[in-house]
Amino acid sequence: MNNNIVYKYENEIDKNQLVSLFNSVGWKTAEYPNRLCSAIKHSDYVMSVWNNNELIGLISAISDGAINVFITYLLVKPKYQKQGIGKILLTDFCKKFEGFGRRIVSTEIDKEEFYNKFGFVINGIVMFNKDWKNDF
Numbered sequence: 001m002n003n004n005i006v007y008k009y010e011n012e013i014d015k016n017q018l019v020s021l022f023n024s025v026g027w028k029t030a031e032y033p034n035r036l037c038s039a040i041k042h043s044d045y046v047m048s049v050w051n052n053n054e055l056i057g058l059i060s061a062i063s064d065g066a067i068n069v070f071i072t073y074l075l076v077k078p079k080y081q082k083q084g085i086g087k088i089l090l091t092d093f094c095k096k097f098e099g100f101g102r103r104i105v106s107t108e109i110d111k112e113e114f115y116n117k118f119g120f121v122i123n124g125i126v127m128f129n130k131d132w133k134n135d136f
């Protein structure tokens, strides 16, 4: 494990760093930098991972503070995956929101096994009403 890696709780993250992170895993959100910055800024929970000045991972969530908490993003740059970073992020999230009635994530089917390790199980379906017309 790289000794320069640090974890931070902060909501205001440089736009270029966010775009680079989201692009690294091929997520469309990277095409909407202003929305992305705003979404992270207004999240109830954000933990970011840095290797010196490079943003290499992030988890974010929105919560009603009592029953429901929804993971909006969890991602690690490919070069840094499979080194335990995702586990540290999701473990911190689970600890922070321990006791909540519903801890929810929408993800792809190939991530089922990863989330199973942290107690998430498939329950019902998720439906989206998408609108990606403009960046702010």
Ligand SMILES: CC(C)(COP(=O)(O)OP(=O)(O)OC[C@H]1O[C@@H](n2cnc3c(N)ncnc32)[C@H](O)[C@@H]1OP(=O)(O)O)[C@@H](O)C(=O)NCCC(=O)NCCS
Residues within 6 Å of the ligand: 025, 072, 073, 074, 075, 076, 077, 080, 081, 082, 083, 084, 085, 086, 087, 088, 105, 106, 107, 108, 110, 111, 112, 113, 114, 117
């Ligand atoms: C999913 C993701 C966050 C995992 O991060 P990571 O840093 O590679 O995960 P870790 O190295 O901490 O792995 C933790 C454990 O999960 C396992 N794991 C990691 N990715 C896995 C996968 N895709 N399928 C099954 N198990 C997986 C690891 O082997 C490890 O198991 P262990 O604790 O028994 O040794 C990362 O692969 C990623 O960013 N993917 C692209 C974005 C994405 O799809 N995010 C999730 C949707 S919200």
